[in-house]
Amino acid sequence: MSTLTQDELKALVGRAALQYIEPGQIVGVGTGSTVNKFIDALASVKDRIRGAVSSSEASTARLRALGIEVWDANEVERLSVYVDGADEIDPRGCMIKGGGAALTREKIVAALADRFVCIADESKWVETLGRFPLPVEVIPMAAQQIARRFAALGGQARLRLKDGAPWVTDNGQHILDVSGLRITEPLAFESMVNDWPGVVTVGVFAHQKANVCLLGTAQGVRTVEF
Structure with a gap:
């Protein structure tokens, strides 16, 4: 039985996502409680990146409060990575997103990125999408x-x-x-x-599905590639 709370699992995968951050790059940043843990972790390496493109006003405010420069999506031609959570993710890497109401901007930023890294706790893993509204x-x-x-x-x-x-x-x-x-x-x-x-x-994020999912489990972070 896991001794980690859901909040601790979110922090675990948020930190694990730092391995996909390339020095000198602008990072695509999603929205939500799990992403907030990633933003907090990103602050520890903020001197190694150029900044971030954010998918919501809430994430923008959190990034700026931690001293991370936020770029407009129109100023960026491509991103090496986009890190975001999911309300559900299936074994193909397709997701349901939008519980935080940022789905449109999330798709826009995801479309700029070469790689979509989904960070989630294991409760979000489903065989078929649709249980989450x-x-x-x-x-x-x-x-x-x-x-x-x-x-x-x-x-x-x-x-x-x-x-x-x-x-x-x-x-x-x-x-x-x-x-x-x-x-x-x-x-x-x-x-x-x-x-x-x-x-x-x-x-539904199927056209912009995840390339990698970092899943917080009782055994630690499970990496699933699609």
């Missing part, structure tokens, strides 16, 4: 018609709320969380939902 960033006027499309697939879409009002993303849009799905073909599913009018980003 799928986040979908939508343009508000399309929310109900998108919800009906998911209903036709057997999913139940709920508008994400904060303090009783619709959650507003860093991009000024809303989030639908869709439960009741089993996503057996993530690549095809992502492509299909991306084509629906009003969808900004679907939280």
Whole structure:
């Protein structure tokens, strides 16, 4: 039985991700509680990197508070590595992401990177995606018609709320969380939902899947390559 808490497992994989950081490079940085542990670890080697491209206002604030320069994605042609967490990851390296509402910017930064390193604790490992409600960033006027499309697939879409009002993303849009799905073909599913009018980003990461997953387990960090 593991004596490590989930928080300690997150710190473990956050530190382990430093092995993929190349000196003199700009690092792609994701969003969320596990990534916060990586950002804290990154501060220990900040003199060896040029800075970071961030996927959210929250990560940007944390990076800057630790003295790490943050670059705009438009200033960077490519990144050697992007480090981010996942709400679920399957044996192919496909993920569900967006629990922190940063999925659109996460895909943008991931698309710049040569390698996607996913950091997660073992509770995020699943055989089939869909147990975690799928986040979908939508343009508000399309929310109900998108919800009906998911209903036709057997999913139940709920508008994400904060303090009783619709959650507003860093991009000024809303989030639908869709439960009741089993996503057996993530690549095809992502492509299909991306084509629906009003969808900004679907939280299936199959086109930008992980190349490596550092999984925090009771036995330590398990490295899975895809």
